[in-house]
Amino acid sequence: xxxxxxxxxxxxDLAVNARPTxxxxxxxxxxxxxxxxxxxxxxxxxxxxxxxxxxxxFNDELNQLLKNYVGRATPLYEAKRLTKHYGTSNGGPRIxxxxxxxxxxxxxxxxxxxxxxxxxIRMGKQRIxxxxxxxxxxxxxxxxxxxxGLKCVIYMGEEDMRRQAxxxxxxxxxxxxxxxxxNGTATLKDATSEAIRDxxxxxxxTHYILGSVAGPxxxxxxxxxxxxxxxxxTKEQCKHAFGRLPDVLLACVGGGSNAMGLxxxxxxxxxxxxxxxxxxxxxxxxxxxxxxxxxxxIGVLHGAMSLLLQxxxxxxxxxxxxxxxxDYPGVGPEHSYLREIGRAEYVAITDKEALNALQLVSELxxxxxxxxxxxxxxxxxxxxxxxxxxxEIVINCSGRGDKDVNTVAEKLGSKI
Amino acid sequence: MPFLMAGDPDLKTSSEIxxxxxxxxxxxxxxxxxxxxxxxxxxxxxxxxxxxxxxxxTPSGVFxxxxxxxxxxxxxxxxxxxxxxxxxxxxxxxxxxxxQAGAAGLVIPDLPIDEAEKLSPIAEARGLDLxxxxxxxxxEERMKRISMSSKGFTYLVSxxxxxxxxxVLQERVGCLVKQIKECCxxxxxxxxxxxxxxxxxxxxxxxxxxxxxxxxLVKRIFNSKPGHEVDEAxxxxxxxxxxxx
Numbered sequence: 090x091x092x093x094x095x096x097x098x099x100x101x102d103l104a105v106n107a108r109p110t111x112x113x114x115x116x117x118x119x120x121x122x123x124x125x126x127x128x129x130x131x132x133x134x135x136x137x138x139x140x141x142x143x144x145x146x147f148n149d150e151l152n153q154l155l156k157n158y159v160g161r162a163t164p165l166y167e168a169k170r171l172t173k174h175y176g177t178s179n180g181g182p183r184i185x186x187x188x189x190x191x192x193x194x195x196x197x198x199x200x201x202x203x204x205x206x207x208x209x210i211r212m213g214k215q216r217i218x219x220x221x222x223x224x225x226x227x228x229x230x231x232x233x234x235x236x237x238g239l240k241c242v243i244y245m246g247e248e249d250m251r252r253q254a255x256x257x258x259x260x261x262x263x264x265x266x267x268x269x270x271x272n273g274t275a276t277l278k279d280a281t282s283e284a285i286r287d288x289x290x291x292x293x294x295t296h297y298i299l300g301s302v303a304g305p306x307x308x309x310x311x312x313x314x315x316x317x318x319x320x321x322x323t324k325e326q327c328k329h330a331f332g333r334l335p336d337v338l339l340a341c342v343g344g345g346s347n348a349m350g351l352x353x354x355x356x357x358x359x360x361x362x363x364x365x366x367x368x369x370x371x372x373x374x375x376x377x378x379x380x381x382x383x384x385x386x387i388g389v390l391h392g393a394m395s396l397l398l399q400x401x402x403x404x405x406x407x408x409x410x411x412x413x414x415x416d417y418p419g420v421g422p423e424h425s426y427l428r429e430i431g432r433a434e435y436v437a438i439t440d441k442e443a444l445n446a447l448q449l450v451s452e453l454x455x456x457x458x459x460x461x462x463x464x465x466x467x468x469x470x471x472x473x474x475x476x477x478x479x480x481e482i483v484i485n486c487s488g489r490g491d492k493d494v495n496t497v498a499e500k501l502g503s504k505i
Numbered sequence: 506m507p508f509l510m511a512g513d514p515d516l517k518t519s520s521e522i523x524x525x526x527x528x529x530x531x532x533x534x535x536x537x538x539x540x541x542x543x544x545x546x547x548x549x550x551x552x553x554x555x556x557x558x559x560x561x562x563t564p565s566g567v568f569x570x571x572x573x574x575x576x577x578x579x580x581x582x583x584x585x586x587x588x589x590x591x592x593x594x595x596x597x598x599x600x601x602x603x604x605q606a607g608a609a610g611l612v613i614p615d616l617p618i619d620e621a622e623k624l625s626p627i628a629e630a631r632g633l634d635l636x637x638x639x640x641x642x643x644x645e646e647r648m649k650r651i652s653m654s655s656k657g658f659t660y661l662v663s664x665x666x667x668x669x670x671x672x673v674l675q676e677r678v679g680c681l682v683k684q685i686k687e688c689c690x691x692x693x694x695x696x697x698x699x700x701x702x703x704x705x706x707x708x709x710x711x712x713x714x715x716x717x718x719x720x721x722l723v724k725r726i727f728n729s730k731p732g733h734e735v736d737e738a739x740x741x742x743x744x745x746x747x748x749x750x
Contacts, residue, residue: 112619122588122615124545126640126665128647272551278542285544290666292642389589389615390542402563403593404541 101430103357108423113306116429118422121305123285123392130292135307137212142314151207155318158236159199163188163319165326165483170453175469180478182337184469185330186456186486187323189347194229196459196488197319197347202229202298204315206237209296216240216295220284222249222277222343223414223461224256225488226300231265241265244284246275249413256492274407277343277417281391301344302421305392309349309421316350323483324354331481337362337472340485341464342435343379343415345424347487356432364472365424366464368410369437379408380437381420382428390419396428411440411496412460414488442467444500447490459488460496506694507742508535508585508719509726510553512562516570518734522726525739527580530746534578535612535717538567538586545614547669549720553727564590564602571606581609583636583657588616596624600631610634610657618651629656636660639685641677648681649688658692658715659685663699663708669720671698679711686712702748709749718745 101116109115121131141147155161168184175181189197202219209217217239221227227243234241243260247269250257260267273279281304288297302309302316327335338355340348342365355361370378378384381396388397390405398406398418408418427433438446443460446467451457458466465484472482490497498505507526511519523534539554539562546554564586571582584603591599591613603611610633616624618637628635634657639648642665652659663678664671678695685693695708696717708716722741729737 120620121617122620123617124614124640124662124667125617125638125651126642126662128617128619128640129642129644272548272555273541282542282544286547286667289545290664292665386593388592389587391544392615394592397589399589399593401593402565403590404558405589 103432109306109310115423115426117387118393118395118425119306119309120394121392122389122394123305124289126289127292127305131305131307133212134208134311137208138307138311141208141211147207147211151204154203155200159193159203160191161318162322163191165323165330167330168454171450174453175473182473182476182478182480182482185335185481185483187319187351187483189319189485189487190456190458190462190489194225194232195491196225196229197316197350197485198226198229198300199232200318200350201300201312201315201346202226202233205296205298205311206233206239209239209298210237212296214294214296216291217298218242218244218284218287218295219298219300220244220277220280221300222280222416223412223459224249224253224260224492225414227265227267228256228259228263230298230300231260231263234265235263242287243267244270244280244287246270246277246280248275249277249280252413252496253492254495276408277413278405278408278419285391301346302349302423303344303391303393303395303419309393309423312346313349313353313423316346317353319347319350319485320352320354323351327481327483334358334361335481335483337364337476337480337482339364339366339465339468339472339482341366341415341461341487342382342420342424343368343417343461344419345421347485349421349423351483351485352427352433363427363433364468365433365435366468367435367437368412368415368464369439370409370411372439373437377409378437379410379415379417381418382424382435383437385420393422395420395422395425411443411500412464414459414461415464436468438464438467442470444497447497456486457490458486459490460493462487506533506535506715506717507531507722508537508717509738510537510539510550510557510723511567511570512539512557512560513553513723513726514556514734515560516562516566520570520574521735522738523574523578525735526742527578529739529742531580531742532715533581533583535583535585535719536567536571538564538584538590540587540590543587545667547667547720549724550668553723564594568602568606571608575607582607583610583612584608585612585614588613591624596627600628600633604631604633608633610636612636612638612660614638618654625654638662639681641665641675641681645684648684652685652689652691655691658694661685661693661695661713662697663695664697666697668697670700674698674704674707682711682713702744705745705748
């Protein structure tokens with residue numbers, strides 16, 4: 090069981106300008122482990138992003154689209170029945186949901202896809218590629234490409250295309266080409282590798298909208314910064330709702346984009362406890378899981394040094410999770426860093442626990458969360474009994490579960 | 506310079522192929538240690554790596570095979586693999602093992618110059634040349650910096666893309682060879698997409714010192730009748746050798 094004390098890292102610089110350093114490092118994590126062909130493009134992207142953030146016109150356009158196209162700000166919703174469910178006679182913690190599931194396309198992913206599409210346009214790139222696991226990032230990317238008239242190719246593992254058939258159809262409806270990836274485990278890891286290979290080949294005309302806080306610098310920073318709006322809004326909304334900072338932030342972690350977006354504006358507020366929930370698949374002990382931070386060792390995958398599920402020789406291992414979006418053997422380098430310096434805690438939830446949580450939240454709140462998001466909800470079972478009454482918890486309700494209905498029905502033995 | 510994937514179809518055959526390549530005129534052999542997620546490789550070498558891994562090939566196995574060849578093989582062997590295999594063993598340990606096995610150098614395609622700074626002195630202290638890559642997208646100043654730091658030779662990637670056969674080589678490769686030659690004396694070898702004697706002749710005419718042939722050879726080995734891999738590789742190597750005039 091994790092302690093209830095807030096994390097108080099010693100002797101580390103939590104300031105934004107130290108995360109990452111100029112070299113793209115979060116402590117010993119991060120960096121740029123990519124073929125030379127991509128190095129100029131990464132530099133160009135870093136420059137374009139830093140210029141864009143300085144440019145009022147860019148910020149105005151982004152904010153206007155976030156408001157009128159995406160539907161931000163998303164509500165901070167008090168989950169009263171869930172709070173009651175975990176309450177005791179002397180109270181219990183209060184549970185709030187940051188409703189990223191209410192964004193256009195049904196998940197937080199569009200915050201980043203939109204921002205990067207605007208950057209691509211600034212850089213004069215008319216062709217967009219992306220990888221996707223659950224399909225949420227693919228749908229978000231296909232959506233913004235349709236919105237701006239950009240050519241769009243989405244790489245998706247064949248196994249994930251089967252699990253997320255609905256999202257595949259949505260992407261095609263939006264005019265994107267969905268390119269099946271059959272090598273390796275035919276999941277997110279292989280889709281990402283294939284997207285990087287496409288980028289190496291077409292880098293002069295193409296922008297790669299990487300969908301998580303993973304990959305080579307500047308992506309972990311760039312994707313985090315586009316999602317930081319989640320945490321910024323949360324901070325304001327908490328002040329409004331209960332007059333202070335929240336006590337606990339809870340979010341699921343695959344690559345870690347929704348968690349990083351929520352955590353980022355709170356990192357220097359060390360009274361705020363941050364918990365990332367990974368996928369334990371069939372259970373950590375079975376070896377069939379995707380709990381990278383819990384079980385991984387330091388290594389390089391897809392251009393960044395971070396924690397990684399790998400065998401004794403350094404070959405990347407297959408990850409397992411019921412949730413396609415968490416089924417990834419790597420994790421964003423900043424999460425590895427936050428864990429190493431003790432600023433954030435990371436725990437893991439099995440497929441079964443996530444399924445139970447999905448049903449519970451559906452029944453108690455009338456909100457069907459995505460299977461990914463259900464992992465964060467599931468941790469409430471372990472967390473709530475350890476908290477003092479009056480503790481304010483914010484869960485990032487990162488996506489809605491419509492896409493998962495077939496998987497859930499299959500697991501519960503129902504036919505649709 | 507032929508490239509082959511160690512362990513495809515098996516380490517014993519790889520070792521015989523290497524001896525045959527020397528006999529048929531190879532100057533340097535580039536030996537791939539298979540990795541699960543080879544970002545810089547096209548389908549032919551990806552599949553070769555998967556086959557080698559399924560056959561149980563490990564870095565230790567490759568080093569043992571190489572050690573056993575020490576007395577028999579006189580041309581240099583350069584190891585081609587990805588950074589995670591180095592970090593997993595520790596850079597010092599990996600370089601120790603590679604040097605003890607008799608390797609002459611390393612090519613790590615996902616370790617650009619900025620990330621290679623730590624590895625460079627470690628490799629050098631063990632007598633290993635850390636070969637750096639230049640791509641068609643590399644700006645001129647950076648290209649100079651890379652070719653000055655590269656040891657043994659500079660590996661010029663001939664295409665913006667992953668490894669694999671191409672029907673034509675881009676003319677701009679000729680200019681790149683010239684640019685590198687102008688800024689330093691390190692030899693230049695061209696790789697990625699070089700797949701037949703015609704390409705080798707072209708690369709020679711541009712003034713490059715070496716041509717690296719990977720996917721085409723890996724495919725030829727894979728398509729050989731079982732038991733004929735060594736001879737097929739040798740025949741192909743001879744065709745390429747003859748093209749260098």
